[in-house]
Amino acid sequence: MEITRIRAGELSEQAVDGILAEVLDFDTLINRGSGLGEDFDPLPAEVRRQLSSVNDYLTHTTWIGRLGGMIVAKGLAYLPLSDNIDVADLWCAVHPAYRRQGLGSRLLQVMEEEMRAAGRTRLSSYCELPPTVRDAAPQGAHIAAGSGFGSLPSAQPDVAFLAGRGYSFRQLERCSVARVGGEATGDGPAGADEDPADREDGYVIETWQGPTPEHRLEQIAVLHQKMSTDTPGAAEFGDEEKWDAARVRVLDAERAEKREIVSTALALRGEEAAGFTEVAHFADRPEIGWQGSTLVAREHRGHGLGARLKIANHARLGADSSVERVYTWNAVENTWMLAINDAAGFATWAWVGLWKKNLA
Numbered sequence: 147m148e149i150t151r152i153r154a155g156e157l158s159e160q161a162v163d164g165i166l167a168e169v170l171d172f173d174t175l176i177n178r179g180s181g182l183g184e185d186f187d188p189l190p191a192e193v194r195r196q197l198s199s200v201n202d203y204l205t206h207t208t209w210i211g212r213l214g215g216m217i218v219a220k221g222l223a224y225l226p227l228s229d230n231i232d233v234a235d236l237w238c239a240v241h242p243a244y245r246r247q248g249l250g251s252r253l254l255q256v257m258e259e260e261m262r263a264a265g266r267t268r269l270s271s272y273c274e275l276p277p278t279v280r281d282a283a284p285q286g287a288h289i290a291a292g293s294g295f296g297s298l299p300s301a302q303p304d305v306a307f308l309a310g311r312g313y314s315f316r317q318l319e320r321c322s323v324a325r326v327g328g329e330a331t332g333d334g335p336a337g338a339d340e341d342p343a344d345r346e347d348g349y350v351i352e353t354w355q356g357p358t359p360e361h362r363l364e365q366i367a368v369l370h371q372k373m374s375t376d377t378p379g380a381a382e383f384g385d386e387e388k389w390d391a392a393r394v395r396v397l398d399a400e401r402a403e404k405r406e407i408v409s410t411a412l413a414l415r416g417e418e419a420a421g422f423t424e425v426a427h428f429a430d431r432p433e434i435g436w437q438g439s440t441l442v443a444r445e446h447r448g449h450g451l452g453a454r455l456k457i458a459n460h461a462r463l464g465a466d467s468s469v470e471r472v473y474t475w476n477a478v479e480n481t482w483m484l485a486i487n488d489a490a491g492f493a494t495w496a497w498v499g500l501w502k503k504n505l506a
């Protein structure tokens with residue numbers, strides 16, 4: 147197998163155009179084989195960005211493996227640039243007809259060697275299993291998550307692959323999906339049509355779509371920074387990120403480049419940021435929403451803000467977008483967040499294993 151490395155930004159636009167369709171076809175083939183469904187098919191603007199765009203905070207490296215000119219394997223690394231510069235999040239996939247021939251191991255080895263040479267020794271990866279796959283062999287051997295919550299069947303190809311390459315299974319996440327507007331029970335602390343001004347606890351919820359309004363950049367930066375420390379298991383996968391208004395602006399610009407539109411609900415007490423939640427959708431597939439960050443700052447927990455934020459944001463999505471369903475990911479030990487999601491009508495769609503390996 148001939149492996150080519152592509153660092154984001156090093157190919158000309160024409161060269162990216164020349165391979166984009168082929169890479170998309172490969173990614174689509176892999177996704178169709180995963181059982182996760184067509185909603186998870188790759189989006190051209192996202193793959194283009196992974197191949198071509200760098201900013202001060204994040205870049206990507208892609209590896210393409212070919213046999214007889216045809217793509218048979220692909221690897222991708224997410225590489226933070228301003229903090230956590232020794233971290234790399236890696237993923238690789240092999241064409242279904244070429245598996246169990248050592249190609250995955252060979253590609254991952256090349257990826258790891260290049261990461262090590264670049265000083266990136268804290269590696270993470272992930273695997274995604276539809277519930278039918280995880281539930282198929284309840285009696286078989288399982289690997290327990292290091293978090294102490296949840297397990298994955300050891301015989302699954304991706305589980306066996308990562309475990310066999312020295313990765314340690316740290317955390318299990320539940321990916322779940324809900325229809326927007328349809329099935330929310332309103333059992334949370336507030337209904338979708340709450341008027342925050344009527345409440346006596348002093349919290350106000352604002353919602354918007356698209357880039358962060360100029361006067362909210364600082365609050366959103368504070369909350370993104372807390373996301374890197376105040377969520378279950380955050381310390382496992384990296385150190386505190388540094389966020390300021392400039393970084394939020396760059397994130398918004400990057401989202402615009404991917405044709406990604408984000409709906410945000412922000413909870414404020416006075417001018418103090420208490421929590422936020424984000425749901426993204428892509429102009430190229432506008433009926434699907436992707437839950438992004440949700441956080442209530444520690445000192446503001448216990449006021450039902452998580453549910454109020456989600457319900458307000460979903461109401462806004464229902465009114466102002468064509469999003470029909472939203473996917474979300476939560477650590478299984480985050481029972482508080484799962485309870486909020488269950489109340490909002492979410493049902494399990496997949497199980498996601500988070501893995502790490504230290505090369506140091």
Ligand SMILES: CC(C)(COP(=O)(O)OP(=O)(O)OC[C@H]1O[C@@H](n2cnc3c(N)ncnc32)[C@H](O)[C@@H]1OP(=O)(O)O)[C@@H](O)C(=O)NCCC(=O)NCCS
Nearest residue numbers: 237238239240245246247248249250251303304306307310
């Ligand atoms: C996981 C994946 C990349 C493995 O690629 P591959 O080329 O088949 O992997 P290899 O041939 O190098 O296998 C290496 C080891 O992984 C384990 N493994 C791989 N596939 C397996 C399977 N179907 N059943 C059990 N173990 C398996 C075995 O230990 C194997 O060693 P062995 O063949 O000597 O027993 C491939 O199945 C794939 O593309 N899956 C979809 C993408 C994905 O899940 N990626 C997550 C990992 S980053």
